[in-house]
Amino acid sequence: MKTVVKVIRLVTKYIQYVSYVSISALALLTVVDVVRRFVFNRTLTGVTEYSQMLLIISMTAMAYALVERRFIIVGEFVEKFPRKLNFVNEIIMDVISFAFFLIVGIKLIGQIESSIRFKEAYFMVKVVRWPFYGILGIAFLACALAIIAYTYERIDLFLHPPGEKGLLDEAPELSIVAHMTDDFKSVEEGGDE
DSSP, X not given: OHHHHHHHHHHXXXXXXXXXXXXXXXXXHHHHHHHHHHHSSOOOTTHHHHHHHHHHHHGGGHHHHHHTTOSOOOOTXXXXXXXXHHHHHHXXXXXXXXXXXXXXXXXXXXXXHHHXXXXXXXXXXXXXXXXXXXXXXXHHHHHHHHXXXXXXXXXXXXXXXXXXXXXXXXXXXXXXXXXXXXXXXXXXXXXXX
């Protein structure tokens, strides 16, 4: 399983660069459109549709954000719960998130065939839509894999708190969110579990 986690982390790391290129192109497109509009009093044809395509491509960074825990954590409420209850809550949320990403990803991939059959295309720029269903579907499926990696790391951290030999000792870059270490310190000091 450790090898699978490492592969998922590596793949999502390189997928994020596609998102960087997409966001950069989107920013450049917006600047060019604004300059043309205000300086030359002309707009680019299809800017909205190109922006939609680039935003879809930028979604490829979601999986990397999940694997690297670069999402917002609101801890005010759950930090008051015992460590075991937080762990169970996280696992339940991980299962729900995994199911969501998996189902949406599969549905988007399934939409490709229908899009090809009906010859769906963007109205202004005449670009076919099916590749974007595929890109977004792959992004969601990558998120499902990232949830597996995140959950595995979370379980390993719960079973092998810092100081015990576990996955995190072999790969310290997988360390969990900073507030979780405070929970372990309080347990070691005799606090509530």
